[in-house]
Amino acid sequence: MRQKNQTGYLYIMPWIIGFFVFTVIPLGFAFYIGLTKWDTFNTPEFVGLGNYVSLFKDEDFLKALWVTIRFGLISVPLGIATSLLIACLVNTKIKGVNLFRTALYLPAVVSGVSISLLWKWILDQDFGLINMILSKFGIGPFGWLTNPDLVLPSYLMIVVWGAGGGMLTYLAGLQDIPSHLYEAADIDGANLFHKFKNITLPILTPVIFYNLVMGIVGAMRKFSDAYIIGGADNEGRFFMVYLYENAFKYFKMGYATAMGWVLFVIILALTLIVFRSSSAWVYYESEVKKKSKKGK
Template sequence: MALIRRKWLSRTQKEALDCYVFISPAVVGLLLFMLGPIVFSAYISFTDYDILGSPRWIGLQNYIDLVNDPFFWLSLKVTFVYAGVSVPLGLAVSLLLAMLLNQNLKGIYLFRVIYYLPAVISGVAVALLWKWIFNPEFGLLNWFLGLFGIRGPLWIFSETWALPSIILMSLWSIGGSILIYLAGLQGIPSELYEAAEIDGANRIRRFWSVTIPMLSPVIFFNLVMGIIGSVQVFTEGYVMTSGGPNNSTLFAVLYLYRNAFNYLSMGYASAMAWVLFLIILTLTLLVFRSSPMWVFYEEQKSKPKTKARGNVR
């Protein structure tokens, strides 16, 4: 019967029907496994819920407790320090490497693959690898420093060096940003560099006057994605340091995890998740609002400006 009815459908209707059939698994999965938990977390953030019993409505008490929780503010401080250093550092280093990999040299494709490969390795495996690299006794990093007579620090086992160590480790996963920068660099017309060179611009001037403006949409994208990812950092603190030493790597999502699964305070953890969501949303909106001042879109500049005219009588 369905096949008979399908014959009466027009070609456009058949294509629309096929589209809905193919996207239906993704839509159902989104509704069941993402939208449903999001709505439920919003509800239990106003309740006292320990999984074992039924949620008990307490209103805004979880959010009030967050304001008075010193560990919550400490976790936000650690997260913001991490994001404030790792995001600009990652943007700068990935852009530098992308410019090096944009050269027309023999074997450059092999180097592009080598620099991108670390980005496809899972987070836990990377964390275990770097935990060994940062080991102060037999770790690879201190062994390398010892070749030059330098006594390396305790790295992740030191309250002073733990967070800088994880920031340094964040450079391991910049392969995706390098790839996006590389695509942006190859999309810059060579005529712009030739015109700037004819005008007497040196390499530094061409970089600031041509490369950066033309790459600004790519920088904008990597900045937004970097902010979102850095505020949600979890694996490194959980696997490598467990938030220590002395809570120096107590990231906000790690503290959320502790409240949810160690203390079974699901309502409190959900309230924290929504606060983090609002923080990420605010930071992202600020970047978007600032984009007209520094993001350059070539098609916008090429459009002629028209003035509104009144009716001619």
């Protein structure tokens, strides 16, 4: 038995070494750097919790945090609802539906930088596609990126445009729903709304749960398009953009690392809340059957 255990440890040793070298040690180093004042060139100067105290006195930090939270509060539900709607629309067997599915999913496989440059042109006040279309109806032009009140709606348009990326998981969930549940609902005289409410939506809650967690993480870590597109009055300066600026523009690596730990705690707290609440709203097939019978 001891020889078998030694053989097993020998096989997993590369993973254990990689885990410590590339995960545990960097995390420990990052925790230490967050307690120092370091410009990446000179020796780190230990300041304790000074970086964390300074963070919550920094108006730019609070502004970036608020911009990110406000974006997440709207974009996550919007992205989930839009992706689910698209999945329902393409969950048919009509001719050419695979072409539509592919077209809707394409934004998920295109480079984020390319998408950002594309939308920067689309949202341009003078030469942007949106203002050109609106001008045909005598509307605009609007400063999508120069008017602080329109910066958030501009980023939400990008979220809706890229909702096809989340469509795939919902489509897989829709096609996995047992057909006999819908047949039983038809026999009982249930209409489309009742079938969606009592069968489709409950069965899809595990998929919604997954996309909710990933959406929260993605919204809080928003960077590439925000860094390229920007926005007036720092309305496009998301948390990760400000972190990047502190680390690689101002060379305040200790301060930026402290920001990273604050972001980690926020994401962890939000994720734990979602996980703890999942027992109240995430259902599985056996529970859905009971729920659908009660709802009729």
